[in-house]
Amino acid sequence: MTYPETLDYLFSQLPMYQRVGQAAYKADLNSTIQLMSVLDNPERKFKSIHIAGTNGKGSTSHLLASVFQEAGYKTGLYTSPHLIDFRERIRINGEMISESKVTSFVEENKNDFERLELSFFEWTVGLAFHCFAQQKVDIAIIEVGMGGRLDSTNVISSPELSIITNIGWDHTQFLGDSLDKIAQEKAGIIKPKTPVIVGRSQRETEGIFRRIALAHDSTIVFADQQFPMDSPPCSLKGQYQVENFQTTLIATEHLNKSEWKLPEECITAGFKNVLTNTGLRGRWEIIGNNPKTICDVGHNLDGISAIVAQLTAETYDKLHLILGFVSDKNVEELSALFPKDAIFYLTQPAIPRAMPLDRLEQIADQNRMNYTRHENVQLALDAAKNHAIDDDLIFIGGSTFIVADLLSGNI
Numbered sequence: 001m002t003y004p005e006t007l008d009y010l011f012s013q014l015p016m017y018q019r020v021g022q023a024a025y026k027a028d029l030n031s032t033i034q035l036m037s038v039l040d041n042p043e044r045k046f047k048s049i050h051i052a053g054t055n056g057k058g059s060t061s062h063l064l065a066s067v068f069q070e071a072g073y074k075t076g077l078y079t080s081p082h083l084i085d086f087r088e089r090i091r092i093n094g095e096m097i098s099e100s101k102v103t104s105f106v107e108e109n110k111n112d113f114e115r116l117e118l119s120f121f122e123w124t125v126g127l128a129f130h131c132f133a134q135q136k137v138d139i140a141i142i143e144v145g146m147g148g149r150l151d152s153t154n155v156i157s158s159p160e161l162s163i164i165t166n167i168g169w170d171h172t173q174f175l176g177d178s179l180d181k182i183a184q185e186k187a188g189i190i191k192p193k194t195p196v197i198v199g200r201s202q203r204e205t206e207g208i209f210r211r212i213a214l215a216h217d218s219t220i221v222f223a224d225q226q227f228p229m230d231s232p233p234c235s236l237k238g239q240y241q242v243e244n245f246q247t248t249l250i251a252t253e254h255l256n257k258s259e260w261k262l263p264e265e266c267i268t269a270g271f272k273n274v275l276t277n278t279g280l281r282g283r284w285e286i287i288g289n290n291p292k293t294i295c296d297v298g299h300n301l302d303g304i305s306a307i308v309a310q311l312t313a314e315t316y317d318k319l320h321l322i323l324g325f326v327s328d329k330n331v332e333e334l335s336a337l338f339p340k341d342a343i344f345y346l347t348q349p350a351i352p353r354a355m356p357l358d359r360l361e362q363i364a365d366q367n368r369m370n371y372t373r374h375e376n377v378q379l380a381l382d383a384a385k386n387h388a389i390d391d392d393l394i395f396i397g398g399s400t401f402i403v404a405d406l407l408s409g410n411i
Contacts, residue, residue, distance in 0.1 A: 003099035006106050007086060010120060031116050032152040035126045038112050042126075042133035043155050046076065049251075050156055052144040052186045053165025055302050056199060056244045059236060059283055060165055061143040063248040066277040067270030068139055069093055071262050076132040076140035078153070080121070081400060083282055083297075084408040090128045094277045097131055105130065121145050125152040139260075149188020161254065162189045162218075164209065165247055166200035168302035179204040187212045195254060196220040199247035223250040232268040235275045238284035238296070239313065240306035245271070282403045284310065291388040292316070293381075295396040295403045299325075304334050307397060311339070316393035320384040322377060323398035324348045327355040332363055334398070343387065344371035345380040349401030377405045 001009065036043055049064060051057045058079055065077040075093055082088040087096035105127050106113075113123055132140045139160070144151045148164075167183045183205035190196050196213050198206075201222040213220035223246050231245040252262045274280060282297040292314075298307045311319065319342040325331045326349065338344075346364060348354040357373050364371045374380035377396065384394045396406055 001103055001107060003103050006103045009110075010086075010106065010123070028150060029152065029155060031118055032122050032125060032155050034116050035112070035118060035122060036129070036155055038109070038116075039126055039130050042129040044157070045133035046129075046137050046140050048140045048142050048156050048159045049161045049163065050142050050144070050153065050159040050189045051163045051165070052148040052151075052189050053163070053199065054168035054182070054186075054300065055298070055306070056165035056240075056247070057143050057163075059241060059244045059280070060163060060199070060248055060251075061141045062278040062280040063234075063236070063244065063271065063274055064251060065091075065094075065141045066274040067248070067252060067262055067267050068141070069277050070266040070269040070273065071260075072266075073138040073260075074136070076128070076135070076137040077278060078125070078128040078132075078140065079143040080124070080145050081404070083400070083404040088279060089124055090131055091278065092131065092135055092137060094279060096279070097127075101131065102127065119152075122152045125155075144186075144189065147182075147188070148186040150185070151188075154189055156189075156191075158191055159189075159194055160258070160260075161251060162191060162194055162196045163247065163251060164189070164196070164198045165244065166198075166302070167202060167205045168300060180208055183208045184212075190216050190218055192216045192218065194218050197223055197247060197251050197254065199223045199243055201225055221250060221254070223247040226250055229253075232271045234271040235273065236271075236280070236283055237286075238306070238310050240310060241283070281407060282400070287406075288394075290390040291320075291385075291392040291394055293394040293396070295406060297400040297403045298397060299329065299334075299399050301330075301333065304337050304398075307395075308337050308339070311393075311395060314393055317389060317391040318343060318393075320345065320388050320392060320394045322347060322380045322384055322394065322396040322402075323360075324377065324402040325355045325360065325398045326351070326353040326401065327359075328353065329355075329399075331355055331360065332366075335363055335369075336367055340367070340369070342370075343384075344369045345374055345384050346371050347374045347377050347380040347402065349399050350376065350405050351401050354401070377402050378409070381406065 051061050065075050068075040077091040090097045142153050229249040284296050287293050321342045322345045324347040346360050
């Protein structure tokens with residue numbers, strides 16, 4: 001198969017949560033465990049740091065990977081979802097794996113994919129762990145896909161460090177309808193005698209994390225309860241990143257007390273060069289000026305709240321909001337967070353999970369928004385640019401997949 005043929009097979013034949021939602025979700029690790037066995041258990045052949053959380057786990061993963069790279073370690077990085085190229089999910093020293101690696105892996109294991117009835121996410125975990133073991137990385141930074149306890153990445157049995165950034169409202173149909181239930185799912189990445197860092201202490205969840213860490217004989221530290229550390233200048237923008245900076249710095253402080261050597265100059269360089277080192281995109285990313293145009297992948301209650309706070313800190317004449325959502329989010333609640341005096345351009349991501357424009361219009365009417373509708377994000381952006389003046393601000397978001405469509409030209 002060619003690389004495009006391989007991707008077509010994977011996207012069309014294997015259930016993919018990002019596209020179809022609940023139909024692709026599995027509430028156990030059995031298939032992943034069987035896949036690891038087929039692949040000769042690559043998850044046991046490299047050291048790792050496992051990162052979960054409702055928000056900030058992607059930024060924290062990329063920051064840590066960048067610091068390790070600057071310190072000279074061969075660094076694997078597994079994250080999801082991708083925005084433009086599937087291979088963004090699996091990087092070694094910032095470089096995406098080759099197209100030929102994806103194709104050969106699928107060709108060699110296609111029969112097992114089908115026999116085990118793997119989901120899209122399960123096989124990507126298998127590919128990532130296979131590559132990290134084969135390339136003998138010094139460390140792999142592994143971002144959880146969703147939750148923790150039943151996430152396919154959780155076949156890792158003894159990471160160097162477990163990090164849980166924070167707990168918020170997202171994926172409640174799978175993780176539970178309260179913060180304590182969600183916390184218990186994410187605490188599933190806590191392993192015996194493995195140190196744990198939690199980015200944000202919260203009244204509803206702190207006791208849960210402490211209890212589970214104690215049961216596993218694991219030390220636990222809450223980053224926001226430590227003395228605030230001076231963050232070096234970072235290429236990641238947005239005030240909401242401050243929490244991720246503190247979590248990352250506390251993590252490096254802990255790692256430096258063990259076998260890892262992450263000098264201060266490497267931490268400084270890692271923060272400064274995180275975007276170029278790791279290819280991270282879609283976090284308060286400025287994609288144009290005059291008018292200033294920003295996109296961000298924040299898509300749940302905490303994420304949208306952080307975006308609105310950041311918008312409030314910006315200076316502009318008029319605010320133009322290009323928004324699209326997926327149908328399994330509480331869009332009534334999310335859309336109500338945005339400033340009412342903005343000009344709204346409603347659109348939809350190019351995936352089956354997209355909230356239909358007709359439904360989004362109903363919500364906009366209920367909230368008395370000043371809006372127009374557009375069939376895709378590029379048409380919405382064209383309209384916003386036509387109406388905006390240089391001193392205005394255009395924001396694109398509401399869903400990871402709106403940003404993905406914009407950056408990839410997938411419309």
